[in-house]
Amino acid sequence: MQLHDLYPAKGSKKARKRIGRGNGSGHGTTAGRGTKGQLSRSGGGKGAGFEGGQTQLAMRLPKLPGFKDHNRVAYVPVNVSRLDALFNDGDTVDPESLVTKGVIKKDFIPVKVLGDGDLTKKLTVKVDAVSQSAQSKIEAAGGKVEAVC
Template identity: 80%
Template structure:
């Protein structure tokens, strides 16, 4: 046997149907589309999502209310009770210190200290934002709040 003798298996190869090439081809005139009707026309047929005249799913679903503010600034919340448990008396609370203790994941996250819980230690807090109630609790415990708050 030689390379020139190789042939595909009998019946495995079929010629493609050449439609619209005259009546003698067996697929002329209507080109296999049948006579008349929407599907026989060029560009005929329904669009994607057409449900036979029933209201399409995309139109039955409700629209989303409101809008999303693209300028919204998200802060990672940290309560004073959490600071009380993690830091020692006289420590400085910074974003780097919070990342080190595992409170937040990354140093570029914005942090806001909130006033939930009690604070018994004297801490110096230097984060992005501090709520009014948290500031009052920090100062009542003898600590202070530094900029950039």
């Protein structure tokens, strides 16, 4: 058997109904839509979401409350336990070093160090924000937190 020998089973393919192609086709004049009325017209019928004259669901639901603060800064959280696992004693933790370690994808993303876990290494942390618990753990381990310009 070759590729050109393949054909569909008899009766499995059916020609589509060609509507509005003259009376000789059997589907001319009104094109199977009936004579008059809304559904016989071009563009006739109810729109999507029409509920028989009842108030539509989209209009019955309340509008969302509140607002979105477009000035909100979304920090990427990094815990001190992760810093303890990734960095050596005496290292500097800054956005560039976090990118090289694979913690964040770009060095311009704002980073906040959080205080979950334990820190045993002396690190110098230069990130956008540090929580109070993280700062106390970094300083307790002998490291320091420097503000980023």
